[in-house]
Amino acid sequence: MFGAIEKPLPRPSEDSAPFWEAALRGELRMQRCGGCGHVRFPPSLLCPRCLSEAAEWVALSGRGTVYSWVVVHQSQHPAFNPDAPYNVVIIQLDEGPRLHGNLVGTPNQEIHIGMPVEVVFDKVSDDTALVRWKRA
Amino acid sequence: MSSVSGRYAIVGVGTSRFGKLQGVSTMGFTLEASKRAIEDAGIGRDAIDGVLVMMPAIMGEQHGWAARVAGYLGLEPTFSATMDLGGATACGSVQTAMAAIDAGYCTAVLCCFATQNWPQGVAMQLFGSEFQVPYGDVGALTLMGHIKRRQMHEHGYTEAQYGQIAVTWRAHARDNPEAQMQKPMTLEQYLASRWVVEPLRLFDCCPNTDGGGACIVTSLERARDLKQKPARILGAGQTHATEIIHPNGRDPERLSGSRAADQVYAMAGVQPADVDCAQLYDAFTPRVMHDLVAYGFCAPGEAGAFVEAGQVTHGGSLPCNTAGGLISEGHLSGFGHIREAVRQVRGTAAARQVPDCELCLVTGYGGAPHEAPPTVSYSALLLGRD
Ligand SMILES: [Zn+2]
Numbered sequence: 095m096f097g098a099i100e101k102p103l104p105r106p107s108e109d110s111a112p113f114w115e116a117a118l119r120g121e122l123r124m125q126r127c128g129g130c131g132h133v134r135f136p137p138s139l140l141c142p143r144c145l146s147e148a149a150e151w152v153a154l155s156g157r158g159t160v161y162s163w164v165v166v167h168q169s170q171h172p173a174f175n176p177d178a179p180y181n182v183v184i185i186q187l188d189e190g191p192r193l194h195g196n197l198v199g200t201p202n203q204e205i206h207i208g209m210p211v212e213v214v215f216d217k218v219s220d221d222t223a224l225v226r227w228k229r230a
Numbered sequence: 231m232s233s234v235s236g237r238y239a240i241v242g243v244g245t246s247r248f249g250k251l252q253g254v255s256t257m258g259f260t261l262e263a264s265k266r267a268i269e270d271a272g273i274g275r276d277a278i279d280g281v282l283v284m285m286p287a288i289m290g291e292q293h294g295w296a297a298r299v300a301g302y303l304g305l306e307p308t309f310s311a312t313m314d315l316g317g318a319t320a321c322g323s324v325q326t327a328m329a330a331i332d333a334g335y336c337t338a339v340l341c342c343f344a345t346q347n348w349p350q351g352v353a354m355q356l357f358g359s360e361f362q363v364p365y366g367d368v369g370a371l372t373l374m375g376h377i378k379r380r381q382m383h384e385h386g387y388t389e390a391q392y393g394q395i396a397v398t399w400r401a402h403a404r405d406n407p408e409a410q411m412q413k414p415m416t417l418e419q420y421l422a423s424r425w426v427v428e429p430l431r432l433f434d435c436c437p438n439t440d441g442g443g444a445c446i447v448t449s450l451e452r453a454r455d456l457k458q459k460p461a462r463i464l465g466a467g468q469t470h471a472t473e474i475i476h477p478n479g480r481d482p483e484r485l486s487g488s489r490a491a492d493q494v495y496a497m498a499g500v501q502p503a504d505v506d507c508a509q510l511y512d513a514f515t516p517r518v519m520h521d522l523v524a525y526g527f528c529a530p531g532e533a534g535a536f537v538e539a540g541q542v543t544h545g546g547s548l549p550c551n552t553a554g555g556l557i558s559e560g561h562l563s564g565f566g567h568i569r570e571a572v573r574q575v576r577g578t579a580a581a582r583q584v585p586d587c588e589l590c591l592v593t594g595y596g597g598a599p600h601e602a603p604p605t606v607s608y609s610a611l612l613l614g615r616d
Contacts, residue, residue: 101364101366102364103364104360104361104363105360106360110361136359136361162376162379162380163376164375164376164379164427164428164430165427165428166367166371166427167425167426167427167428168425169368170357170368170371171363171368174366177366179428180366182366182367182372182375182376182427193361194362194365207379207380207383224364226365
């Protein structure tokens, strides 16, 4: 038998490192544009609305609603096969952007569009916490 | 923008062998498809001075792909580019070819692509961004599941309506001896097919296809001296969006693909009602629902009923994907759609021929829909009978 295949973890870039560092501290942070206030995602050198390079990494409320959800029955990566069927959700954040993730603690068939959720942080290694969601 | 409308034509189309075919490289399939398109056109190889190739990046192939293809074909083109619009590349490359000829960079352009899904000696790339892959969100299937979920939520489209698309394409494929999927399919079989990424069923999805496709674009004057009846390129359009992750505040009924539609119709000077048949980019059934609305064949939310009424079948108001589409003919990244559209306007589609087909729409869709942000490219061509 083969050993367990490790799940791929994020390898932060110069742009995304503050997102993952915040997650490890238990905070959901994104860039807020210093020019127009747009909350920017994914992380970037500049704002797609006004092209300003000014931004600060602000803490978000961690609240949102389910914009869409699917249940993966046939995983496209062997490391996730043992988890199937598992959900992948897109969360509409109260602050504007949408974020992919998993919803935990609720049976898949009870998930529905519009369901209020809040962020949870799942420390999966010494230096990585994934951003997941639970029913609010 | 209308200056190039009708002045250029697709003069040759070809595919390689395709299906589940190991033992032929990506390059091998590219060359085979290209040779067949050259033969179909009856054009001298030396006359081809432009080469546009779709980047096979997803399988970790090398840089400089277009020049490489030209070299293997023994060409020294004066214009070449490797294009990377995913499934939007086929239509996009034809659009680029017209522009390049119009600019005087070249006079006849080979557009081509191939995929070997299981190549030897190259690293497979993990599809998806750091904001998706750690959650088990890998590849295009989850995005397509989300799109189907949102369509069903917003418009009330039913499972049976998606199934009708799959069943119709399968029936069309049975008149296409080259199609990969030949077994008859019933709606019951569709509804019994397993979930892949719920709400996406197995029969909502196209098969992985090893193979390639190609077409050749040149001026209408030259086209008329060649072997085949020219397929005139009356319109072309494209647009790119990140709609899934960046709500853009636009009218939600106004889909991103609508901008490509506006361009293609304006350039051709026609309306959706003028279109005789369509080859819609259908790697997954929800794409068909999207394009039926975006390209103006249905009011927003009406695509399900349109399909259910049989309008996309032979005999319907808009026969679609007459060769079986990506779902049943196979995933030739849109080059199969171009080939079928050319045959329809040439009048050589045999048992699949749409009577009096003067105008055929082809759509493309791709990019990196599984990245963050999902960067989605839409492209379209309107081909007309000469
Ligand atoms: Zn800004």
